[in-house]
Amino acid sequence: MTKKQMIALLITMIITSALVSAATVMGGIWYLNKSTQTSSPDIGSVLENSPFAFLTNEDPKSEGPSFHPLEKVVLTVKGKKQTHFVMLELAVETRRPERIKDLDNYMPIVKNSLLKLFSNKTFDELQKSGSIELLQNEVKETLLVAFAETDIVQDIDDVLLTKYVVQ
Structure with a gap:
């Protein structure tokens, strides 16, 4: 051969x-x-x-997305003459709601991450047109980074702003 x-x-x-x-x-x-x-x-x-x-076994997924609302978060932002307040209500979209049932226990991490994100924001930045979509993307990225060291990050499909008030 x-x-x-x-x-x-x-x-x-x-x-x-x-x-x-x-x-x-x-x-x-x-x-x-x-x-x-x-x-x-x-x-x-x-x-x-x-x-x-x-x-x-198939991966247990629900048919459609499920939304888990988070506690509202109130933050301050700098203005030209005064301090302004931002109130956010967020919802986490998932297709595995049973896996993120303990998400509320992580609210200190969520609040800390958002506090860091908004510490560099000004009132004028938040009032620009198109700022909500940009802000939503920044919030999502911030929370995904905050949850990166937990098992929950795998089950978060999206982070939505459900209420956004700047005063």
């Missing part, structure tokens, strides 16, 4: 081995699923706790 033929034979053996292994794993999963439907639920719990559970 030539060197080229040996390499082709080796590659064919590796591919065949991978296909046989994959078929064996999938057949085992199929068998466990089939036997779970006709026998005791203990076998199903074995499959659910196995490393291959991701192959049998």
